[in-house]
Amino acid sequence: MSSSTHGIAFSKGHGTQNDFVVLPDPDASLDLTAARVAALCDRRRGLGADGVLRVVRWAKLAGSGVSTGTGTGTGTGTGTGTSGVPDPEPGAEWFMDYRNADGSAAEMCGNGVRVFARYLCDRGWGGQGPLGTRAGVRTVAITGSGADTVVSVGMGPARIGAESATVVDGVTFGGVAIDVGNPHLACVAATDPDGLDLTRAPSHDPALFPHGVNVEFVTPVVAGPGGDTVRMRVHERGVGETRSCGTGTVAAVVAALRAAGREVGDVAVATPGGTLRVTVEPGATTLHGPAELVAHGELDRAWWDALR
Amino acid sequence: MSSSTHGIAFSKGHGTQNDFVVLPDPDASLDLTAARVAALCDRRRGLGADGVLRVVRWAKLAGSGVSTGTGTGTGTGTGTGTSGVPDPEPGAEWFMDYRNADGSAAEMCGNGVRVFARYLCDRGWGGQGPLGTRAGVRTVAITGSGADTVVSVGMGPARIGAESATVVDGVTFGGVAIDVGNPHLACVAATDPDGLDLTRAPSHDPALFPHGVNVEFVTPVVAGPGGDTVRMRVHERGVGETRSCGTGTVAAVVAALRAAGREVGDVAVATPGGTLRVTVEPGATTLHGPAELVAHGELDRAWWDALR
Numbered sequence: 001m002s003s004s005t006h007g008i009a010f011s012k013g014h015g016t017q018n019d020f021v022v023l024p025d026p027d028a029s030l031d032l033t034a035a036r037v038a039a040l041c042d043r044r045r046g047l048g049a050d051g052v053l054r055v056v057r058w059a060k061l062a063g064s065g066v067s068t069g070t071g072t073g074t075g076t077g078t079g080t081g082t083s084g085v086p087d088p089e090p091g092a093e094w095f096m097d098y099r100n101a102d103g104s105a106a107e108m109c110g111n112g113v114r115v116f117a118r119y120l121c122d123r124g125w126g127g128q129g130p131l132g133t134r135a136g137v138r139t140v141a142i143t144g145s146g147a148d149t150v151v152s153v154g155m156g157p158a159r160i161g162a163e164s165a166t167v168v169d170g171v172t173f174g175g176v177a178i179d180v181g182n183p184h185l186a187c188v189a190a191t192d193p194d195g196l197d198l199t200r201a202p203s204h205d206p207a208l209f210p211h212g213v214n215v216e217f218v219t220p221v222v223a224g225p226g227g228d229t230v231r232m233r234v235h236e237r238g239v240g241e242t243r244s245c246g247t248g249t250v251a252a253v254v255a256a257l258r259a260a261g262r263e264v265g266d267v268a269v270a271t272p273g274g275t276l277r278v279t280v281e282p283g284a285t286t287l288h289g290p291a292e293l294v295a296h297g298e299l300d301r302a303w304w305d306a307l308r
Numbered sequence: 309m310s311s312s313t314h315g316i317a318f319s320k321g322h323g324t325q326n327d328f329v330v331l332p333d334p335d336a337s338l339d340l341t342a343a344r345v346a347a348l349c350d351r352r353r354g355l356g357a358d359g360v361l362r363v364v365r366w367a368k369l370a371g372s373g374v375s376t377g378t379g380t381g382t383g384t385g386t387g388t389g390t391s392g393v394p395d396p397e398p399g400a401e402w403f404m405d406y407r408n409a410d411g412s413a414a415e416m417c418g419n420g421v422r423v424f425a426r427y428l429c430d431r432g433w434g435g436q437g438p439l440g441t442r443a444g445v446r447t448v449a450i451t452g453s454g455a456d457t458v459v460s461v462g463m464g465p466a467r468i469g470a471e472s473a474t475v476v477d478g479v480t481f482g483g484v485a486i487d488v489g490n491p492h493l494a495c496v497a498a499t500d501p502d503g504l505d506l507t508r509a510p511s512h513d514p515a516l517f518p519h520g521v522n523v524e525f526v527t528p529v530v531a532g533p534g535g536d537t538v539r540m541r542v543h544e545r546g547v548g549e550t551r552s553c554g555t556g557t558v559a560a561v562v563a564a565l566r567a568a569g570r571e572v573g574d575v576a577v578a579t580p581g582g583t584l585r586v587t588v589e590p591g592a593t594t595l596h597g598p599a600e601l602v603a604h605g606e607l608d609r610a611w612w613d614a615l616r
Contacts, residue, residue, distance in 0.1 A: 007604065014352055014353055043327075044326070045581075047320060047602060048355075294353070295606065297604050297606060299602065300604065
């Protein structure tokens with residue numbers, strides 16, 4: 001088709017059903033506006049995804065936007081999405097320019113970075129080792145191959161905060177605030193998480209979480225033949241229930257270990273979207289899980305150009 | 309990427325935000341199982357769509373499945389989706405093998421056939437004139453180009469049936485049964501359709517609609533400077549509210565004209581997904597509207613092969 005010869009290259013993939021459009025843009029030449037991201041992520045009029053992962057050489061972004069050191073995602077921005085990009089760090093060639101489905105820039109996404117690394121690996125562009133994100137450098141390891149590929153990513157420390165609570169359908173769940181670069185309220189309860197109605201946002205203490213919070217419901221740790229396991233469901237702020245959430249999985253495991261009187265451990269987490277594993281060590285957490293690429297192609301150039 | 313060189317070709321497009329994965333398969337060689345359709349249409353782990361449009365030469369399907377004459381979609385099937393395929397008719401080279409998101413075969417889709425025709429046209433494979441569907445031959449005309457392309461498709465006669473009613477949130481709406489190849493209950497009411505809660509299925513009379521029904525809420529015809537217009541929302545059986553529905557749009561216009569004491573007319577229909585136009589003539593209806601192709605590419609072969 002003539003229009004595809006000059007289209008915008010993309011891949012579509014997911015990590016435990018948290019799904020992304022990958023846009024390879026090594027030279028940072030793509031004019032990736034918020035409107036284009038939103039149209040692309042729209043599940044009817046676009047391709048559909050939870051977010052966009054722009055694959056860009058970190059050095060190419062330097063000087064193109066507002067550099068805010070280690071990056072908090074709160075930079076003043078240029079409107080083309082280079083806001084909050086930290087200065088490049090040695091050894092990290094690639095930067096994950098992550099955008100939410102509404103077009104806004106975001107710091108980090110534990111499932112997104114695995115899909116991002118898998119893309120680099122399949123493409124022969126690396127994927128192992130350090131990667132740049134708005135939350136700083138993340139280190140990735142890939143093991144296995146094909147359908148058995150497991151991508152592990154260092155998620156940094158998880159900081160335990162105050163105890164709090166949430167109410168779902170009139171039932172109160174006690175939980176604990178956990179910061180994994182973004183705020184979580186992780187509630188450990190023996191209640192079957194499948195029975196919860198998460199179609200509406202669980203309540204939260206606005207004094208403790210002034211910018212909202214992601215809420216996890218996680219079962220206590222059970223020791224099995226294959227190791228420790230929990231089950232989890234998550235409600236993401238501004239999104240609703242999702243089938244999986246990388247940072248939420250980390251928060252859930254930290255909370256479940258804490259409820260068992262433990263500070264470290266290695267726990268498999270069954271989410272509605274699939275199974276992840278989290279390793280908690282002193283001052284560090286690692287998320288392990290699958291990352292699948294489903295399709296590769298080109299966005300119609302006329303469609304893209306009609307968006308601004 | 310190596311995997312893309314042997315992938316399964318696809319395009320993604322939509323008609324007033326009713327979206328489809330197009331699979332070009334001229335020689336009917338694709339093993340398109342229900343599991344593959346369902347995975348492909350899954351909006352997280354697949355590409356995501358309301359349905360799949362397999363583009364296949366009608367003659368290639370002959371003898372490959374169960375031929376049931378004019379096709380009702382209730383054929384006994386072979387498991388590979390050629391159930392209910394009518395015998396090829398002269399002049400119609402292409403057949404739209406339409407599958408619902410759950411993998412089942414379906415007769416017709418007014419928005420799907422427009423995307424199908426647009427695909428053929430862009431590809432240089434025709435697109436104008438007669439096309440085969442499980443509901444028989446449909447005739448297509450394409451006018452304009454680029455973003456202004458309008459695809460018109462003959463939708464056959466709309467048969468007016470008995471009066472009936474539905475209840476939404478305790479409020480009763482009177483309507484009329486209309487058969488457009490599939491069953492509709494079209495309710496004309498001055499109520500603002502935007503105010504209706506369609507998160508649950510509107511009720512229906514199971515004696516009149518033993519296999520369920522699509523329910524439309526349509527405003528009375530208003531004459532404007534650009535012609536007659538109505539607004540519509542639709543709840544599709546087995547799906548929920550959709551942003552648009554081709555046959556539902558036809559049913560809505562027939563009902564709105566009937567409520568105005570008219571049997572023919574040409575009416576623009578504003579749906580949540582965009583604007584369509586319906587021409588009603590004695591014994592025939594035509595649906596006019598946009599059809600956009602968003603992306604073209606290849607499904608990952610390993611991903612496809614892992615499904616059966």
